[in-house]
Amino acid sequence: MAIRTKDQLAVLLKLIEVNKVGLTRRNLSIRQRIWQVITQKLNEMQGAEKDVEGWKRSYNSWRLNAGKYYEEEIERIIKDVADDDYFIINVTEDDMSSDTTYDETATVSSYDTCYSIY
Numbered sequence: 001m002a003i004r005t006k007d008q009l010a011v012l013l014k015l016i017e018v019n020k021v022g023l024t025r026r027n028l029s030i031r032q033r034i035w036q037v038i039t040q041k042l043n044e045m046q047g048a049e050k051d052v053e054g055w056k057r058s059y060n061s062w063r064l065n066a067g068k069y070y071e072e073e074i075e076r077i078i079k080d081v082a083d084d085d086y087f088i089i090n091v092t093e094d095d096m097s098s099d100t101t102y103d104e105t106a107t108v109s110s111y112d113t114c115y116s117i118y
Contacts, residue, residue, distance in 0.1 A: 004058055005047035006077075011087075012042055012059055014078045018087040037089050
């Protein structure tokens, strides 16, 4: 099994940071859909391939190890990641029944496999 790369960690943290509101909603189906999109984006990158639960465990493990330095570590790791707009995941009730679509024109610095989702 491949190990999560630094780039994957940076993108994971950026995706979680930017989509914090959606990930804390009570609507379980929206939270699940956001995690599915996060998983898809991370698996498209070079490095580890995990299922949704694997990426959740990876994030929680990192968060627990960061401890009281959590906020400082997030800022340090994601400082070179592209603008927030590229990482916003918009999921509505209508999207739950359809496939995710990507904006093929979007580019994200060195993370060319990550696209905005509209």
